[in-house]
Amino acid sequence: MSIIPSAASQLYNAADFSQGVAYIAGEYLPLKNASIPMTDRGFVRSDATYDVVHVWNGRFFRLDNYIDRFHRSMAGFRMSIKESKDELKAILHECVRRSGLRNAYVQMTCTRGVPKPGSRDPRECINQLTCFAQPFVWIANEQQREEGLSMIISSTQRIPPESVDPRFKNFHWLDLTMAVFEAYEKGAIVPVLPDRDGHITEGPGFNIFSVRNGRIVTPDRGVFEGMTRRTVIELAPELQIACEVRPLKAAELHDADEIFITSTAGGIMPVTRLDGRQVGDGRPGRIARAIHDLYWRRHEEGWKATEIDYGTAS
Numbered sequence: 001m002s003i004i005p006s007a008a009s010q011l012y013n014a015a016d017f018s019q020g021v022a023y024i025a026g027e028y029l030p031l032k033n034a035s036i037p038m039t040d041r042g043f044v045r046s047d048a049t050y051d052v053v054h055v056w057n058g059r060f061f062r063l064d065n066y067i068d069r070f071h072r073s074m075a076g077f078r079m080s081i082k083e084s085k086d087e088l089k090a091i092l093h094e095c096v097r098r099s100g101l102r103n104a105y106v107q108m109t110c111t112r113g114v115p116k117p118g119s120r121d122p123r124e125c126i127n128q129l130t131c132f133a134q135p136f137v138w139i140a141n142e143q144q145r146e147e148g149l150s151m152i153i154s155s156t157q158r159i160p161p162e163s164v165d166p167r168f169k170n171f172h173w174l175d176l177t178m179a180v181f182e183a184y185e186k187g188a189i190v191p192v193l194p195d196r197d198g199h200i201t202e203g204p205g206f207n208i209f210s211v212r213n214g215r216i217v218t219p220d221r222g223v224f225e226g227m228t229r230r231t232v233i234e235l236a237p238e239l240q241i242a243c244e245v246r247p248l249k250a251a252e253l254h255d256a257d258e259i260f261i262t263s264t265a266g267g268i269m270p271v272t273r274l275d276g277r278q279v280g281d282g283r284p285g286r287i288a289r290a291i292h293d294l295y296w297r298r299h300e301e302g303w304k305a306t307e308i309d310y311g312t313a314s
């Protein structure tokens with residue numbers, strides 16, 4: 001397998017690449033020109049898995065961990081790709097290099113593939129890898145990150161883990177998306193979804209932490225095990241903050257001193273309103289701020305970072 005760009009992909013100039021670069025079937029092309037076949041089960045059945053790693057200041061964050069997680073998701077959904085982990089790393093690197101982006105949102109996706117004519121047997125599909133790099137995406141804008149987000153606990157329940165295992169990253173987002181509509185209708189920005197027992201799970205693209213008496217709590221089940229969540233769990237002891245990973249009741253979230261959410265797309269972001277009432281004193285909390293600062297300081301220091309060699313973008 002070659003990751004060397006073909007003559008066709010070199011036809012595009014650097015300007016085309018600056019808003020995003022995609023990799024499909026051995027080709028690098030501007031993201032806006034990239035598409036997958038319409039009958040790929042990834043499109044018609046949400047039969048796909050993916051992962052998203054970020055690049056900050058020209059360096060991937062925790063790249064090997066993200067790639068390992070992508071492989072776990074593929075195995076979880078009985079998928080595999082022909083590219084090795086090293087080849088995948090080289091492809092992601094090349095997408096970012098060609099975009100020239102220093103801060104980027106980098107996605108790797110495996111779709112089930114196009115079924116054989118007349119076949120409904122997923123085993124007959126050849127799973128397909130596609131990747132792209134685009135400018136860094138923030139779940140919350142600057143003002144929201146500064147002032148804190150307004151959240152609701154949605155009436156829509158998260159898909160149960162017994163149906164679709166949320167530890168394997170997937171496109172089954174309609175529960176999350178319907179909850180976003182409800183949040184907007186109620187004047188909030190983001191929803192968090194409960195499970196059928198009233199435990200808090202997660203929201204569209206993020207995990208949640210509640211803070212009470214200086215201790216942080218994040219749900220243990222029914223959630224995607226986010227890399228940012230993992231990073232917070234790892235960094236908390238450095239700040240002498242106790243962290244519990246256990247079921248989190250909605251009532252507990254209502255009693256929280258602080259709430260924050262975590263995502264590759266933005267890091268650690270405070271929530272200052274829940275279900276129309278202020279959280280704590282209504283301002284971003286001290287603990288969320290401390291973890292936020294340490295998270296970004298580690299980025300500046302190059303902790304768990306992989307440098308990108310931009311060379312001369314062709």
Ligand SMILES: Cc1ncc(COP(=O)(O)O)c(C=O)c1O
Pocket residue numbers: 052202203204205206207223224225226227228229262263264265
């Ligand atoms: C459903 C869901 N939960 C949590 C997260 C946060 O995970 P990470 O910190 O790895 O971005 C994501 C990220 O996209 C997600 O889609």
